[in-house]
Amino acid sequence: MDIWHIRGGRRLCGTASVQGAKNAVLPILAASVLTGCETRLSNCPDLMDVDGSVDILRCLGCRVERSEGGMYINSSGPLRSTIPHDLMSGMRSSVIFLGAVLARCGEAVMAMPGGCELGPRPIDLHLSALRDMGAHITVSAGNIVCSGALHGASINLALPSVGATENIMIAACRASGGTVITNAAREPEICDLADYLRKMGADITGDGSSTICIGSFSPKSSVEHSVMPDRIAAATWLCACASAGGEVAVDGAVPAHLVPVTQALREMGCTVDEYPGGIKICAPDRLRAPRPVATRPYPGFPTDAQALLMAATLKAEGTSVFTENMFESRFRHVPELRRMGAEISTEGRVAIVRGVPSLHGAPVTATDLRGSAALLIAALGAEGETVLHDNCHLRRGYEDPVKVLTALGAEIR
Numbered sequence: 136m137d138i139w140h141i142r143g144g145r146r147l148c149g150t151a152s153v154q155g156a157k158n159a160v161l162p163i164l165a166a167s168v169l170t171g172c173e174t175r176l177s178n179c180p181d182l183m184d185v186d187g188s189v190d191i192l193r194c195l196g197c198r199v200e201r202s203e204g205g206m207y208i209n210s211s212g213p214l215r216s217t218i219p220h221d222l223m224s225g226m227r228s229s230v231i232f233l234g235a236v237l238a239r240c241g242e243a244v245m246a247m248p249g250g251c252e253l254g255p256r257p258i259d260l261h262l263s264a265l266r267d268m269g270a271h272i273t274v275s276a277g278n279i280v281c282s283g284a285l286h287g288a289s290i291n292l293a294l295p296s297v298g299a300t301e302n303i304m305i306a307a308c309r310a311s312g313g314t315v316i317t318n319a320a321r322e323p324e325i326c327d328l329a330d331y332l333r334k335m336g337a338d339i340t341g342d343g344s345s346t347i348c349i350g351s352f353s354p355k356s357s358v359e360h361s362v363m364p365d366r367i368a369a370a371t372w373l374c375a376c377a378s379a380g381g382e383v384a385v386d387g388a389v390p391a392h393l394v395p396v397t398q399a400l401r402e403m404g405c406t407v408d409e410y411p412g413g414i415k416i417c418a419p420d421r422l423r424a425p426r427p428v429a430t431r432p433y434p435g436f437p438t439d440a441q442a443l444l445m446a447a448t449l450k451a452e453g454t455s456v457f458t459e460n461m462f463e464s465r466f467r468h469v470p471e472l473r474r475m476g477a478e479i480s481t482e483g484r485v486a487i488v489r490g491v492p493s494l495h496g497a498p499v500t501a502t503d504l505r506g507s508a509a510l511l512i513a514a515l516g517a518e519g520e521t522v523l524h525d526n527c528h529l530r531r532g533y534e535d536p537v538k539v540l541t542a543l544g545a546e547i548r
Contacts, residue, residue, distance in 0.1 A: 136524060136525070136526055136527070137524075137525045137526070137527055137529065137530065138522060138523070138524055138525070139511065139522070139523040139525060139529070139547060139548070140520060140521075140522055140523075140547065140548050141496075141511060141514035141515060141520065141521045141523065141545070141546070141547045142496070142519070142520045142521075142546040142547075143379065143494070143496060143514055143515050143516055143517035143518060143519065143520075143521065144379075144517070144518050144519075145379065145515075145544050145545055145546055146379055146380040146381035146544065147375060147376045147379045147380070147381035147382075147383050147515070147540075147543040147544055147545060148381045148382050148383065148543060148544055149383060149384070149542055149543045149544065150383070150384045150385075150386055150542075151372040151383060151384070151385050151386065151539050151542070151543060152385075152386045152387055152539075153364040153365055153368050153369045153372075153385060153386065153387035153388050153413075154178075154180040154182075154364070154365050154368055154533070154534040155178035155179050155180040155204075155361075155362035155363070155364065155365060156180070156323075156324060156327070156362055156363050156364060156365035156366065156367075156368075157180060157182055157184055157185070157365060157367075157368075157531075157532050158228075158297070158322075158324045158365075158367070158439075159323075159324040159327040159328065159362050159363050159365075160176070160179055160180060160185060160188075160362045161184060161185070161188055161228045161231060162228070162231045162301040162305070162324070162328045163176070163327070163328060163331045163360065163362065164185070164188040164189070164192060164208070165188070165231040165232045165234075165235045165305065166235055166305045166308075166328065166331060166332060166335070167192070167197070167208045167210055167358075168192065168195060168197060168210045168214055168232075168235050168236065168239055169210075169235055169238060169239055169305060169308055169309060169332075169335065169354075170210070170239065170309070170335065170336075170354040171210055171211035171212070171214075172210060172211065172335065172354060172355060172356055172357060172358060173207070173208070173209050173211070173356065173357040173358070174206075174207070174208040174209075174210075174357075174358045174359075174360070175205070175206075175207055175357070175358070175359045175360075176205060176206040176207075176208075176359075176360055176361070176362060177204060177205050177359075177360075177361045177362070178204060178361045178362040178363075178364075179201075179204060179205055179206045179362055180362070180365065180534045181203075181534050181535070182530065182531060182532060182533070182534060183527060183530045183531045184228065184531045184532065187222065187229065188228075188229075189201070189206075190222055191218055191222050191223075191229065191232060192208060192210075194215065194218060194219070194222055195210075195214050195215045195218070195232075195236065196210075196212050196213055196214050196215050197209060197210045197212070197214075198212070214236070214239055214240055215240075216236055216237075216240040216241075216242045216243050216244060217243075217244045217245065218232060218236070218243075218244070218245040218246070219246065220246035220277070223245050223246040223247070223248050224246065224248070228248070228298065229245075229248045230245075230248040230258050230261060230298060230302070231298060231301055231302055231305070232245065233245060233261060233265070233279065233281065233302060234261075234265060234301075234302040234303065234305045234306030235305045235306070237265065237270060237281045237282075237283075237285070237306060238285055238305065238306045238308065238309035238310065239309065241282065241283070241284060242281060242282040242283075243279070243280075243281045243282075244278060244279070244280050244281070245278070245279055246277055246278055246279070247274075247277050247278070247279065258298075258299075260292055260293065260294070260296050260298075260299035261296075261298065261299045261302045261303075262274070262279070264288075264290045264292070264299060264302070264303045265281065265285075265302070265303075265306060267288040267290055268285045268286060268287070268288045268290075268303075268306060268307070268310055268314070269283050269284060269285050269286045269288075269310075270282070270283045270285060271283045284311070285306055285307075285309065285310035285311070286310050286311045286312050287307065287310050287311065287312030287313045287314040287349075288310075288314055288315075289314075289315045289317070290303055290314065290315070290316050290317070291316075291317045291318055292316065292317070292318040292319065292320075293318070294318070294432075295318050295319060295320040295321065295345070295432045296320060297320040297322050297324065297325065299320075300316060300319045300320040300325055300347070301320075301324075301325065301328055303316055304316070304325075304328060304329065304332065304339065304342075304347065304349060305328075305332070307349035308332055308335070308337045308349060308352045309352060310349075313348065313349065313350045313351075314348070314349045315346065315347070315348050315349075316346065316347045316348075316349075317345065317346050318345055319341075319344070319345055319346060319347045320432065320433065321343055321344060321345060321432070321433050321434065322432075322433040323343075323363060323366065323389070323392050323433070324363070325342050325343070325347075326342045326343045326363075327362065327363040328342075329342035329347075330360065331358065331360045334355065334358045334359070334360055335352075335354065335355055335358050336352055336353040336354045336355045337349065337350075337351075337352050338350035338351045338352070363389075364387040364388060364389055364392075366388070366389065366392040366393055366437075367437065367439045367440060367443075367505075367532070368532070368533060368534075369385050369387070369388035369389075369392075369393060369414065370393060370396045370437075370439075370440045370443055370444075371443055371508050371512070371533070372385050372539065372543075373385060373388075373393075373396065373397070373400060373407075373414065373416050374396075374400070374440075374443040374444055374446060374447040374512050375447075375511070375512045375515050375540070375543075375545075376405075376416050376418050376543075377400055377403060377405055377416065377418045377422060377447040378446060378447045378449075378450075378512045378513060378515050378516035379418075379515040379516045379545070380418045380420065380516070381417075381418060381543070381544070382415070382416070382417040382418070383415070383416055383543060384410070384413055384414075384415045385413050385414050385415070385416070386412060386413040387412065387413060388413050388414040390409040390414055393414065394434065395434070395435060395436040395437070395440075396436070396437070396440050396444065397414065399425040399426075399428060399436070399444055400416065400425075400444075400447075402423075402425035402426055403422045403423055403424070403425050403447070403448070403451055404418075404419040404421075404422050404423050405417065405418050405419065405422070421450070421451075421452055422447070422448065422450065422451035422452065422490075423451055423452045423453055424448060424451045424452065424453030424454055424455040424488075424490060425444075425448065425451075425455060427455075427456040427457075427458065428441065428444060428455070428456070428457050428458070429457075429458040429460055430457075430458070430459050430460050430461050430465075431460060431461075432461075438459065438460075438461035438462060438465060439505050440505075441457055441459055441465060441505075442465070442468050442505045442506050442508065442509035443505065443508055443509055443512060444457075445457055445468075445472075445479075445486065445488060445509060446468075446472065446508075446509040446510070446512035446513040446516075447512060447516075448488050448490065449472065449475075449477045449479075449488060449490065449491065449494055449513055449516070450490055450491060450492065450493065450494060450516060451488075451490040452490050453490055454487060454488065454489050454490070455487070455488040455490070456485065456486070456487055456488075457485070457486045457487075457488070458484055458485050459484045459485075459486070460484065463484070465505075466481050466486050467502045467503060467506055468501070468502070468503075468505075468506030468507075468509045468510060469481055469486060471499040471500060471501070471506075471510055472499075472509070472510070472513055474497040474498070474499055475494045475495060475496065475497045475499065475513055475514070475517050475521065476491055476493065476494045476495050476497075476517075477491065477494065477513070478490075478491050493517075493518055494513060494516060494517035494518065495517055495518050495519050496514065496517050496518065496519035496520040496521040496522075497517075497521060497522075498521075498522045498524070499514075499521060499522070499523055499524070500523075500524040500525075501523060501524065501525040501526070501528050501529075502528075503528060504528045504529070504531050504532045505532075506528075507523070507525045507528040507529050508529065508532070508533070510523050511523060511529070511536070511547075515540070515545055
């Protein structure tokens with residue numbers, strides 16, 4: 136358990152640098168076992184979820200060496216096909232190893248994945264797609280057992296799942312024949328994975344659109360790749376500035392990746408400017424409520440930023456409305472925000488925030504990664520000290536948040 140002490144009421148000023156993207160590096164780490172090659176990654180974030188993936192890679196038989204901001208992976212040796220429960224239970228994204236291990240070994244055995252409790256997030260789309268590609272799959276006693284040689288297929292996803300799209304892309308690289316994914320996810324992290332796979336020797340087109348085609352695969356012996364910037368971390372620092380007040384430049388943020396978030400912040404009265412290599416925000420003395428926010432697949436408003444923006448609206452003049460369309464249990468941070476004086480009501484997938492003049496520090500407990508970040512954002516804009524009890528959620532997704540925020544003038548330990 137981490138315990139964070141945040142004393143609010145201090146305006147944030149300065150520059151924050153964006154880390155490499157958690158949601159981009161994790162599928163890349165899984166894909167590194169597709170063939171026996173060497174991978175050198177730069178801009179690799181130092182996160183607990185990355186630690187978990189490294190543990191899985193080493194369990195599979197890979198050699199992994201880490202340096203500041205970098206990672207070397209050698210998967211040329213024999214690859215094991217089994218991942219035990221203790222390594223799978225820590226994060227939802229561990230399921231992305233399924234397609235990679237199956238494609239490389241012809242078999243895979245792993246426990247059902249864990250991760251944040253955000254409501255039902257079945258992996259049926261992953262399993263159905265792999266079955267369409269020739270895999271024989273059974274799920275028994277909490278284990279997934281797969282075997283079979285994979286072949287190309289035409290796969291139409293019932294919804295544009297990021298994880299399922301990534302699993303199919305990775306597995307399809309070593310399948311015989313071509314694969315076409317329709318209704319594919321379009322997130323920037325999909326494009327980053329495609330770039331990495333192309334460097335490995337894959338023929339991939341259409342990433343960033345709803346139709347992705349994977350053709351031939353000519354494996355390379357070594358790959359170098361720089362992980363894209365983390366758009367959700369960038370959104371976190373922008374929303375933190377909106378909550379606390381001040382003026383912050385976010386170096387490394389890609390404006391095109393954050394349009395729905397920056398649009399909402401502008402509606403709240405913030406001045407948001409783009410500059411070569413980043414985004415700058417200047418927050419007014421009093422925010423106003425934005426237009427209703429509804430989470431959607433990319434390029435819509437990201438579900439991972441919903442709690443972050445909500446925390447920034449708590450003192451905004453007027454009423455803010457949030458509709459969560461992606462996950463059923465993504466308002467678990469709301470009762471904790473109420474402890475700090477927020478006025479929020481929820482009904483089903485809708486949350487209504489009525490702005491209050493001020494917030495006060497309080498003891499709060501985080502239940503998931505982005506909810507923890509939301510409590511941190513609210514604490515920065517509150518009066519007095521907030522004590523955030525956090526079961527290591529922040530360190531799963533943010534690289535040294537104390538260093539980032541203290542450099543901006545926050546009081547946090």
